[in-house]
Amino acid sequence: MTSPSVTIRRRLPSVVTQVFLVVLALAFLAPVAWAVISAFKPAAQIINDPLGFDPSSATLDNFTRMFADVPIVRGFVNTAIVLALKGSLTLFFAPLAAYGFAKYDFRFKGLLFGTVLITLMLPTIVLIIPLLLEMKELGWVNTYQALVLPGAVDAFAIFWMRQVIAAVPNELLDAARVDGCTEFGIFWRIVLPVIRPALAGLAVLTVMNIYNDFVWPVVIASSDRMATLQVVLSSLAQNITGNRIGADYATVTGELLAAASIALVPLLLIFIVLQKHFINGILAGSVKG
Amino acid sequence: MTLAPAAQRAQAPSATSRRRPHRSPSRRKLAPYVFVFPFIALFLAFGVYPMLFTLQLSFTDWRGSGSAQWVGWGNYTYLLTNPAFWSSLGNSAVMWLLIVPVQIVVALLVAVLLDNAKTRMRGFYRVAFLVPFVTPLVAVAQIWVVVFDQQYGAVNSVLNALGLPDVGWLTTSMWAKPTLALLFLWKTTGFIVIILLSGLQSIDPTVYEASSIDGASRFRQLRSMTLPLVRRTLMFAVVLQTLAIFQMFAEPYVVTDGGPYGSTTTAGLYLYDHITRADLGTGAANSFLLVIVVMVLSLGFVRLLRSED
Numbered sequence: 001m002t003s004p005s006v007t008i009r010r011r012l013p014s015v016v017t018q019v020f021l022v023v024l025a026l027a028f029l030a031p032v033a034w035a036v037i038s039a040f041k042p043a044a045q046i047i048n049d050p051l052g053f054d055p056s057s058a059t060l061d062n063f064t065r066m067f068a069d070v071p072i073v074r075g076f077v078n079t080a081i082v083l084a085l086k087g088s089l090t091l092f093f094a095p096l097a098a099y100g101f102a103k104y105d106f107r108f109k110g111l112l113f114g115t116v117l118i119t120l121m122l123p124t125i126v127l128i129i130p131l132l133l134e135m136k137e138l139g140w141v142n143t144y145q146a147l148v149l150p151g152a153v154d155a156f157a158i159f160w161m162r163q164v165i166a167a168v169p170n171e172l173l174d175a176a177r178v179d180g181c182t183e184f185g186i187f188w189r190i191v192l193p194v195i196r197p198a199l200a201g202l203a204v205l206t207v208m209n210i211y212n213d214f215v216w217p218v219v220i221a222s223s224d225r226m227a228t229l230q231v232v233l234s235s236l237a238q239n240i241t242g243n244r245i246g247a248d249y250a251t252v253t254g255e256l257l258a259a260a261s262i263a264l265v266p267l268l269l270i271f272i273v274l275q276k277h278f279i280n281g282i283l284a285g286s287v288k289g
Numbered sequence: 290m291t292l293a294p295a296a297q298r299a300q301a302p303s304a305t306s307r308r309r310p311h312r313s314p315s316r317r318k319l320a321p322y323v324f325v326f327p328f329i330a331l332f333l334a335f336g337v338y339p340m341l342f343t344l345q346l347s348f349t350d351w352r353g354s355g356s357a358q359w360v361g362w363g364n365y366t367y368l369l370t371n372p373a374f375w376s377s378l379g380n381s382a383v384m385w386l387l388i389v390p391v392q393i394v395v396a397l398l399v400a401v402l403l404d405n406a407k408t409r410m411r412g413f414y415r416v417a418f419l420v421p422f423v424t425p426l427v428a429v430a431q432i433w434v435v436v437f438d439q440q441y442g443a444v445n446s447v448l449n450a451l452g453l454p455d456v457g458w459l460t461t462s463m464w465a466k467p468t469l470a471l472l473f474l475w476k477t478t479g480f481i482v483i484i485l486l487s488g489l490q491s492i493d494p495t496v497y498e499a500s501s502i503d504g505a506s507r508f509r510q511l512r513s514m515t516l517p518l519v520r521r522t523l524m525f526a527v528v529l530q531t532l533a534i535f536q537m538f539a540e541p542y543v544v545t546d547g548g549p550y551g552s553t554t555t556a557g558l559y560l561y562d563h564i565t566r567a568d569l570g571t572g573a574a575n576s577f578l579l580v581i582v583v584m585v586l587s588l589g590f591v592r593l594l595r596s597e598d
Contacts, residue, residue: 264429
């Protein structure tokens, strides 16, 4: 193929590019926008006229019915509790262990870190069955411990934080040592502040993962009392696919869209406000391969 | 407070000790054990132990209660001779074919465009493409259920408006897989764009300048320079998506429940079926077979993309 003419090379790209990107971006935004807008339509209209929207008929009916029908508030509370507990465990103990791996020499260090690397490559799905049995043995089915502890300090966080902390100059740590800082004091007052950008990335990624986590919660915490937000959402969707509900299709659909909108808004807001950390977190997080 | 002896204090900050971990007989020696202990405890309890347990379990017949019966390779031979197991792998393989080629091409195109400083509104696009990635999977899966409903869905409304007939997006075995694949594409392409973008941004811009002077077209530049330079990143993206697709569970679980006629029972969902039927020995064996499949595929892609050099 010979190179295209100069005019095409100069002009075509900018126009075609812009059109291509705009269309694609709209396609990416459309389903979410459609869901959020439709959630405010009367249930019957969602299915009779899926594409139209008459602002004068906007209503909160779907939301009020949904709140009455499914334990979504409970789901939010459970997710918030898990987020707070699991998130703080990850954000404290992962950098701490990573600091141990990065800046000290100790017995079995090679073996331990090697095991961390191996688990990085194993699909998480392998652990579902034995973990479930372990939880049964411990009597932890449908408890917060079961939602929080497995995976709280995951291998990936350790691996990433170790890379970051290894880059902190030893001179800095030694200077603190000379000043009489304890080993933990060095971690707390020197290492953590220095790695703050990466820590922010880890925080954002951790919050996203915990909030969106579904496979483990649906296996271990499916009772109404313990169901996380995502589990509550999925039970609603199954009412449609499985036709397991007496209510009519329109009503369930309305509730579904109301629930989905409410579930995605918090994360979307966090994302838009913290997008720089998000993108950096994803970029840094993706280096694991 | 730890006060290191003067001799060590003196040697520590020297340039030669830069890379060497610290050695000291004092509390410094104890400190790392304390630091890694919480992680190790959790890791052994909820990572290593269950892994070993699965291995043992995979050689037994156990229904979740009572005593487990040793069956040797029984679970493995059962699965390997079971058409349902192979069809779950087959479904995942078809999903892979429907997703990965399209995704890599689109994501690479978008990443190249977003990498170009002349493209306007780059910040907006980055956010727009990532919106599906950050929204909870279950929520978007539900949106799919509603939008692709045969009778009432928005997609069929558009088709009808264009004078086209309804399509059973989620109710026919022919369309259910592509519809799920589209969900996966929509959800994760923004993420792949960002990954590829990170690869592109690590390319030295002078490489392009040199070739522009030589008169290379944009397409030639892309094919003969950009692609080889981002090969590692591409490989990483492919491996990442292979892992994700063969473990795909929530999408079919929420959207199709594996149907119609098992056409969307992916490897991940099939594995979950053993759990719901309390057939835990078979499930454990299935886990390991899936790990082997995923690892072989990942290593295969790594080799394939390396050997093209």
